[in-house]
Amino acid sequence: MPPNPKNPINDAEQPDMxxxxxxxxxxxxxxxxxxxxxxxxxxxxxxxxxxxxxxxLEFLVRGxxxxxxxxxxxxxxxxxxxxxxxxxxxxxxxxLEEQGNLALISARIQPDAILSGDFDLRGILSILRQKAxxxxxxxxxxxxxxxxxxxxxxxxxxxAELHLLHEWLIGEGVTTLMTVKKGTNSVFSSHYxxxxxxxxxxxxxxxxxxxxVTTRRLRVVKYRGSAYGRNEYPFGFTNSGVCIIxxxxxxxxxxxxxxxxxxxITTLDDLLGGGYRRCSCTLITGSxxxxxxxxxxxxxxxxxxxxxxxxxxxFEESWDALTSCMISPGLDLKxxxxxxxxxxxxxxxxxxxxxxxxIQAFQAIExxxxxxxxxxxxxxxxxxGSAHSAFDYLLRxxxxxKQRGITTFLTNLTTATDTSQEITGIDLSSVIDTVIILxxxxxxxxxxxxxxxxxxxxxxxxxxxxxxxxxxxxxxxxNLEAPDGK
Amino acid sequence: xxxxxxxxxxxQKRFAVRLFIAGDAPNSLIxxxxxxxxxxxxxxxxxxxxxxxxNENPQMALQCGVFVTPALLVIDPSPETxxxxxxxxxxxxxxxxxxxx
Numbered sequence: 001m002p003p004n005p006k007n008p009i010n011d012a013e014q015p016d017m018x019x020x021x022x023x024x025x026x027x028x029x030x031x032x033x034x035x036x037x038x039x040x041x042x043x044x045x046x047x048x049x050x051x052x053x054x055x056x057l058e059f060l061v062r063g064x065x066x067x068x069x070x071x072x073x074x075x076x077x078x079x080x081x082x083x084x085x086x087x088x089x090x091x092x093x094x095x096l097e098e099q100g101n102l103a104l105i106s107a108r109i110q111p112d113a114i115l116s117g118d119f120d121l122r123g124i125l126s127i128l129r130q131k132a133x134x135x136x137x138x139x140x141x142x143x144x145x146x147x148x149x150x151x152x153x154x155x156x157x158x159x160a161e162l163h164l165l166h167e168w169l170i171g172e173g174v175t176t177l178m179t180v181k182k183g184t185n186s187v188f189s190s191h192y193x194x195x196x197x198x199x200x201x202x203x204x205x206x207x208x209x210x211x212x213v214t215t216r217r218l219r220v221v222k223y224r225g226s227a228y229g230r231n232e233y234p235f236g237f238t239n240s241g242v243c244i245i246x247x248x249x250x251x252x253x254x255x256x257x258x259x260x261x262x263x264x265i266t267t268l269d270d271l272l273g274g275g276y277r278r279c280s281c282t283l284i285t286g287s288x289x290x291x292x293x294x295x296x297x298x299x300x301x302x303x304x305x306x307x308x309x310x311x312x313x314x315f316e317e318s319w320d321a322l323t324s325c326m327i328s329p330g331l332d333l334k335x336x337x338x339x340x341x342x343x344x345x346x347x348x349x350x351x352x353x354x355x356x357x358x359i360q361a362f363q364a365i366e367x368x369x370x371x372x373x374x375x376x377x378x379x380x381x382x383x384x385g386s387a388h389s390a391f392d393y394l395l396r397x398x399x400x401x402k403q404r405g406i407t408t409f410l411t412n413l414t415t416a417t418d419t420s421q422e423i424t425g426i427d428l429s430s431v432i433d434t435v436i437i438l439x440x441x442x443x444x445x446x447x448x449x450x451x452x453x454x455x456x457x458x459x460x461x462x463x464x465x466x467x468x469x470x471x472x473x474x475x476x477x478x479n480l481e482a483p484d485g486k
Numbered sequence: 487x488x489x490x491x492x493x494x495x496x497x498q499k500r501f502a503v504r505l506f507i508a509g510d511a512p513n514s515l516i517x518x519x520x521x522x523x524x525x526x527x528x529x530x531x532x533x534x535x536x537x538x539x540x541n542e543n544p545q546m547a548l549q550c551g552v553f554v555t556p557a558l559l560v561i562d563p564s565p566e567t568x569x570x571x572x573x574x575x576x577x578x579x580x581x582x583x584x585x586x587x
């Protein structure tokens with residue numbers, strides 16, 4: 001909107017604009033389209049262990065580090081315990097306090113305190129007021145006020161006191177986060193439901209178990225005067241804080257497909273019209289024993305031979321098992337690993353939720369900076385919970401790679417009941433650029449290995465079925481013709 | 487422990503308290519009244535009352551763990567005891583003096 005000189009009041013106040021404060025929490029500002037509402041209250045609501053306090057603490061730490069002082073008022077935790085939790089993420093609270101950018105107030109009521117008659121929150125307000133003035137606080141985290149309010153033993157009074165606190169915070173113009181417990185107990189939930197209406201922004205944190213795998217989800221329930229990401233987003237904790245993993249403005253920021261990288265098999269490069277394109281996503285799919293991993297390893301060795309880095313995420317076998325299996329087709333992975341350009345991570349899919357798998361992959365990508373990534377096999381990702389979990393994991397991982405120009409290569413194990421139309425079984429086809437299908441065809445005297453290229457975006461490729469062999473010096477493809485499309 | 491019992495039934499019959507109030511907030515005014523009334527009900531005691539307004543001295547409130555007002559910190563008889571509320575229940579105070587029950 002262009003400024004209107006005839007209406008100076010409007011210009012000065014900009015009443016139509018919601019101003020936001022960046023939380024500095026990885027991924028959260030993206031979901032909130034900038035941050036939490038400035039000068040008002042945001043509610044972090046969730047059950048036990050959902051990460052409310054840590055997310056609030058990170059908001060203060062990120063603020064304190066960027067010169068925006070904050071106060072942590074907790075009614076539940078001891079100061080020492082908080083310092084320890086913070087230390088786990090590499091945050092030195094004492095240092096931030098010395099700099100005058102952070103103040104901790106632990107307002108734990110002694111359990112043996114005696115109650116006699118009515119009281120109110122003015123004591124804590126005066127303490128808050130002084131601290132706020134002392135450090136010129138811009139951010140406040142109110143942690144677990146319910147613990148304290150329960151002392152009042154009267155719902156109407158609890159509400160009145162929270163309104164008093166809210167009014168004061170708004171009056172001070174500080175940006176506040178408040179954690180509130182959201183229990184499965186409906187009585188308890190309705191107890192503090194009014195907070196959802198009072199706050200300008202409400203974020204639900206959820207820890208759930210699906211098919212025996214624990215996962216964390218974050219959802220913005222409301223945001224007065226602002227748009228926001230409306231989905232549930234997986235989130236988790238890294239060694240430096242909270243990490244929320246939204247799917248970004250899908251593919252808008254994906255880099256264009258680049259030059260061709262050799263698949264490690266010269267004949268296959270010819271069929272593909274050059275090889276796998278940089279930043280593309282290739283899927284190789286087939287039933288058990290069709291040679292998917294051998295194709296993956298051929299590619300891995302080729303990448304490393306060209307002096308580039310490859311990250312190999314394996315959900316099916318260990319490094320030792322893989323290297324010994326690859327000796328027979330003549331693929332020696334050990335020197336590649338020793339060169340430092342091949343990094344191998346092996347994990348059981350069910351060992352953690354998708355957010356933890358993603359964070360692990362993102363951190364490895366951040367640290368190792370690979371130019372190519374292999375996921376072997378995406379079918380195993382279903383064991384992270386469900387086909388939908390696998391989809392969430394892979395979509396985010398591929399999205400992350402495509403934004404960074406990383407070439408991805410996925411293997412997929414199909415079962416006999418899968419139809420050939422169903423390429424992945426996980427419905428990823430929109431982000432996949434190249435699909436190679438492998439199969440073992442029964443003949444009179446055994447099995448014949450066959451390969452076909454179902455699609456390869458932006459390249460002319462062979463559309464024929466080709467026979468191939470796994471020899472002691474890698475893969476050899478028969479019946480070669482130029483990619484004439486016939 | 488011995489010290490405690492000596493103080494409680496000691497000849498001095500001293501009652502030292504610190505009352506935390508928040509200005510003229512209704513509950514704070516009620517607490518002052520109730521404390522006065524309690525003092526009048528125990529003529530044999532020497533009362534030593536310090537009144538702290540948390541709006542003026544929040545540091546003291548923080549030190550004493552006074553997060554709600556009004557609050558009464560009973561210093562003597564020891565051990566120190568913190569009572570939250572406007573003291574409308576005289577029994578609570580009286581129970582700190584075993585010989586008066």
